[in-house]
Amino acid sequence: MVNIKGLTFTYPNGKGVKNASFEVNKGEVVGFLGPNGAGKTTTIRCILGFMKGNSGTCKIDGKECFENAEENMKDIGFIAGEIAFPENMRAKEYFEFISKIRGCDMRRCDELCKMFEVDTKQIIQKLSKGNKQKVALVSAFMHDPKVLILDEPSSGLDLLMQHKFLGLVNKAKAEGKSVLMSTHNFNEVERTCDRVVIIKDGEIRADKKLTDIKNLEKTFLEVYDV
Amino acid sequence: MFNLIKLQILKNKKILLGCMAFIVFYLFTMIMTAELTAPMFENENFQNMLKEMFGMTDAEIASMSGMNGYDMVETGFFHQYYPIILLVLSIILIGKYITKAFETTTMSCYLCLPISRRKYVASTAVSLGLSVLFCGIVAYLIGLLTFNIVDMDVNFWAFSQTVLISTLSSLAVAYISMCLAFSFIGGKYRSFYIVVPIILFFVFMFKDISPILSYLSPFGWENIYLNVIGCPILIAASIYLSIKLFKRRNLSL
Numbered sequence: 001m002v003n004i005k006g007l008t009f010t011y012p013n014g015k016g017v018k019n020a021s022f023e024v025n026k027g028e029v030v031g032f033l034g035p036n037g038a039g040k041t042t043t044i045r046c047i048l049g050f051m052k053g054n055s056g057t058c059k060i061d062g063k064e065c066f067e068n069a070e071e072n073m074k075d076i077g078f079i080a081g082e083i084a085f086p087e088n089m090r091a092k093e094y095f096e097f098i099s100k101i102r103g104c105d106m107r108r109c110d111e112l113c114k115m116f117e118v119d120t121k122q123i124i125q126k127l128s129k130g131n132k133q134k135v136a137l138v139s140a141f142m143h144d145p146k147v148l149i150l151d152e153p154s155s156g157l158d159l160l161m162q163h164k165f166l167g168l169v170n171k172a173k174a175e176g177k178s179v180l181m182s183t184h185n186f187n188e189v190e191r192t193c194d195r196v197v198i199i200k201d202g203e204i205r206a207d208k209k210l211t212d213i214k215n216l217e218k219t220f221l222e223v224y225d226v
Numbered sequence: 227m228f229n230l231i232k233l234q235i236l237k238n239k240k241i242l243l244g245c246m247a248f249i250v251f252y253l254f255t256m257i258m259t260a261e262l263t264a265p266m267f268e269n270e271n272f273q274n275m276l277k278e279m280f281g282m283t284d285a286e287i288a289s290m291s292g293m294n295g296y297d298m299v300e301t302g303f304f305h306q307y308y309p310i311i312l313l314v315l316s317i318i319l320i321g322k323y324i325t326k327a328f329e330t331t332t333m334s335c336y337l338c339l340p341i342s343r344r345k346y347v348a349s350t351a352v353s354l355g356l357s358v359l360f361c362g363i364v365a366y367l368i369g370l371l372t373f374n375i376v377d378m379d380v381n382f383w384a385f386s387q388t389v390l391i392s393t394l395s396s397l398a399v400a401y402i403s404m405c406l407a408f409s410f411i412g413g414k415y416r417s418f419y420i421v422v423p424i425i426l427f428f429v430f431m432f433k434d435i436s437p438i439l440s441y442l443s444p445f446g447w448e449n450i451y452l453n454v455i456g457c458p459i460l461i462a463a464s465i466y467l468s469i470k471l472f473k474r475r476n477l478s479l
């Protein structure tokens with residue numbers, strides 16, 4: 001589904017992603033690991049078509065990401081690492097806005113809101129971090145997308161919500177969706193992922209099946225020569 | 227598209243309301259000042275004080291007391307400052323609007339929905355235009371209403387002309403800035419978007435040289451005072467906003 005080949009993106013300060021290649025197949029959850037500043041968010045922004053790589057290709061379902069951003073977005077659910085919402089908007093209004101733009105109904109949204117106990121009547125900016133994250137979760141899952149791009153999705157969630165969220169990811173996997181999940185939580189990776197991609201200083205250092213890894217933490221630290 | 231425009235207008239309603247509040251405050255202060263100061267010149271004690279403290283001559287005082295407060299507003303503040311105040315407010319509105327709309331965080335929360343860059347910029351432009359127009363029209367109505375209530379003899383046509391023209395010139399600033407934004411996205415009409423603002427710039431610049439072009443000056447060609455203050459504001463604002471947008475040139479995050 002998601003196919004990245006030799007993607008390079010450099011910020012004006014020289015940082016970014018260098019020659020990254022990996023893919024996310026149907027019905028697969030890929031964990032995207034790396035410390036802060038490794039380039040996870042940068043890669044994800046290229047996949048979403050927010051930016052165009054300096055070289056290399058980046059495709060979703062065979063369609064180039066930057067050129068077909070609008071079309072691709074119909075099938076993508078996205079949670080941003082730095083979550084942002086339109087200002088002065090209640091969660092309910094936000095969901096209604098999304099459902100109008102995406103042309104999907106509110107049934108699934110209501111289910112998800114109930115499941116995550118989202119306070120839909122409050123202005124989103126006034127919610128606490130964890131509650132904002134829940135709003136982002138609902139907005140990413142509400143249209144039942146084929147591809148899920150999750151950038152640190154469980155940050156700020158309490159244990160119960162994390163558990164529910166992982167259940168949601170596993171359900172999506174069983175339904176044949178593709179999930180790319182950047183995270184710092186090994187427990188999360190072990191419970192959901194089929195494969196892990198480890199990135200360091202903008203370069204992909206490892207791309208392994210989880211079944212081939214005996215100790216995830218050890219492998220991760222080895223990549224970083226700690 | 228309609229939803230997007232509606233959302234963008236609602237999102238910026240605070241700035242819009244702020245502008246309105248300022249207009250009302252401005253008109254109110256102006257009238258109160260006129261009401262309070264006009265009778266003072268008729269007062270003999272005040273006239274004596276002016277003579278002693280400021281060394282004013284009888285003739286000077288006579289010319290000032292001949293003017294009533296409303297005249298002062300009408301000739302002094304009203305015609306010359308009201309459009310400029312409007313212009314400055316609109317430019318603040320436009321600046322806030324554009325910087326907000328093209329912030330990384332704001333953009334990412336729209337672009338992760340099936341909305342193309344082009345649609346996003348277009349909706350920003352339309353909602354911005356509507357807001358400025360709304361601000362201008364309301365300012366016009368508030369102005370008319372206020373001066374009607376205090377029963378002032380205002381030349382309605384001149385008033386309409388100056389206020390509406392300053393609104394239109396604010397729209398021109400918005401348009402130029404958005405044109406430049408479009409031109410950075412590239413695509414089919416790229417050259418059009420670049421050429422139009424350049425032509426507009428030249429129209430502004432050479433208004434005093436060519437008598438035909440001077441008709442196009444946003445403040446009317448006979449009002450030199452407004453041109454001297456207003457046009458540099460317009461040009462500076464356009465340049466400032468274009469520089470802001472230039473940093474976002476391919477609308478990447």
Ligand SMILES: Nc1ncnc2c1ncn2[C@@H]1O[C@H](COP(=O)(O)OP(=O)(O)O)[C@@H](O)[C@H]1O
Binds near residue numbers: 034038043081
């Ligand atoms: N807009 C930007 N301009 C310049 N440098 C950036 C920008 N965004 C991120 N970077 C740099 O790129 C590197 C990768 O960042 P990022 O992809 O956000 O890392 P992370 O893996 O933590 O998500 C970091 O070193 C960061 O400083």
Ligand SMILES: [Mg+2]
Binds near residue numbers: 081
């Ligand atoms: Mg990140």
